Amino acid sequence: MGKTLLKNVRMVNENTIVEGDILLEGQLIVKIDGDISDPNTKVIDLKGKHLFPGVIDDQVHFREPGLTHKGNIATESRAAIAGGITSFMEQPNTNPQTTTIEELEKKFAIAANTAYANYSFLFGGTNDNLEELKRLDKNACSGVKLFLGSSTGNMLVDNELVLEKIFRNTEMVISAHCEDEGTIRANMARFKEEYGDDIPMKYHPIIRSAEACYLSSSKAIALAKETGARLHVFHLSTGMETSLFRNDIPLEQKKITAEVCIHHLWFSDSDYDKKGSLIKWNPAVKTEQDRAQLWEALLDDRIDVIATDHAPHTLEEKDNVYTNAPSGGPLVQHALPAMLENYHNGKISLEKMVEKMCHNPAKLFQLKKRGFLREGYFADLVVADLNNPWKVAKENIVYKCGWSPFEGETFKSKITHTFVNGHLAYEQGNFSELKNAQRLTFDRE
Incomplete structure (x- = not known):
């Protein structure tokens, strides 16, 4: 998968919100800093959107x-x-x-x-x-x-x-x-x-x-x-x-x-x-x-x-x-x-x-290297635009059953990107057909 650099994000993590960049390599988060530059990366400028752990x-x-x-x-x-x-x-x-x-x-x-x-x-x-x-x-x-x-x-x-x-x-x-x-x-x-x-x-x-x-x-x-x-x-x-x-x-x-x-x-x-x-x-x-x-x-x-x-x-x-x-x-x-x-x-x-x-x-559940934005953790990430209203309707419902109890509701925030183990699995309504999911593992002695 190479490297992906997410620029200009507001990272919500461990009771803080910090503006900066996050560098992914393969399946992992390798660097989190205020300003990262790397010429050998795919760069995605997220323009101030919010980034959460998956x-x-x-x-x-x-x-x-x-x-x-x-x-x-x-x-x-x-x-x-x-x-x-x-x-x-x-x-x-x-x-x-x-x-x-x-x-x-x-x-x-x-x-x-x-x-x-x-x-x-x-x-x-x-x-x-x-x-x-x-x-x-x-x-x-x-x-x-x-x-x-x-x-x-x-x-x-x-x-x-x-x-x-x-x-x-x-x-x-x-x-x-x-x-x-x-x-x-x-x-x-x-x-x-x-x-x-x-x-x-x-x-x-x-x-x-x-x-x-x-x-x-x-x-x-x-x-x-x-x-x-x-x-x-x-x-x-x-x-x-x-x-x-x-x-x-x-x-x-x-x-x-x-x-x-x-x-x-x-x-x-x-x-x-x-x-x-x-x-x-x-x-x-x-x-x-x-x-x-x-x-x-x-x-x-x-x-x-x-x-x-x-x-x-x-x-x-x-x-x-x-x-x-x-x-x-x-x-x-x-x-x-x-x-x-x-x-x-x-x-x-x-x-x-x-x-x-x-x-x-x-x-x-003592999950191994998930649930946080930390260097060395799996790059499970979600990006949200907090000012992008959309209405839940039949045509944008993804469930196999085809309905939602929220149908007709207008939400102010939209999920724009989802990364699973470093792979951009979902972007602006489009799905990657590459499945990069893993079996969850645990730190239980």
Whole structure:
């Protein structure tokens, strides 16, 4: 790939914004300085645009294998780089499920040939695969995923004895979907009795209630404290849950961490009447008060990571009555523009956004040489023009499913360039067909 010199950029990194140049050689960042000149480089003058480390998304569902009519590793990772996401961690509820080492390695083989962004996968824990989990090398993948509430591709772990053994028998990060199944089933029965299958969508956050989330999260955290497990609670959706997490120690010292997703920071229950099943997620989008409390916890560092939970379904699948409309939606292409909109609205600084979307996922999962603008690190970079408005419309949506919950939204900022391991993979709406992605590696002793 030779050398590439990015001139006149505003680098947002490690709580600073510095104007200067950055020199790439091969896959790596080799020099960062105020003014670099090198006659043997390809020069790209970025004219004051902002440069971030590539976003690391610790929770996506790319639907391969078995559900590829919704999306696949190629189509969704392509959408990811259009949104500035250069590394992803994909979830195990595919078909077949990623609950054996053999199936895990099959996914890695698919990604090695088709991924546009760097990749790893989470290994799914179940009620009956503990012995397989014990065989898993701690550097093999990004971590273990447990569904403590049922969701798409039901992998519910509801045997408490097994759950405790999983917590005691892995050194890896355990990422958990926390919703109490008994509470949800009782709520669902009550609403089905009144409405049948055609329950108004606005009752989704009452069926999959704040109480269901808190009950499950608090149990998982108690078990992690008892066993010493390293627990990461995915997609917080309630203000109530934020009280369970600490902000008085650095992330590196935390044994229990939390994530929030873009949709829980953007939408609220007032949007169901307009958006319907397009914003039906598990856990549910909840109240404006919940959203405000999630923002508060994100900014005061009780919540450590921002992710997408990208989970595409076709519009045909979404266009069903409540009980038949699947939960989940596509987000990777629009996550960073949405967060930049929140920057423009004064909700978050660029430095804090980069901390939560780039630095912290790298720290939390102990990624090797990613997540920061540092000499010697992989050149995963994203350039954004913060004053280039554009409207989300069918013709510029990259997802295989062809729709977005942000359709019709005008964002002030546009992603202009994405580099993956030093290669310019996306530029001004155009994709390179050269796939330069790598399997993510880890610094775990």
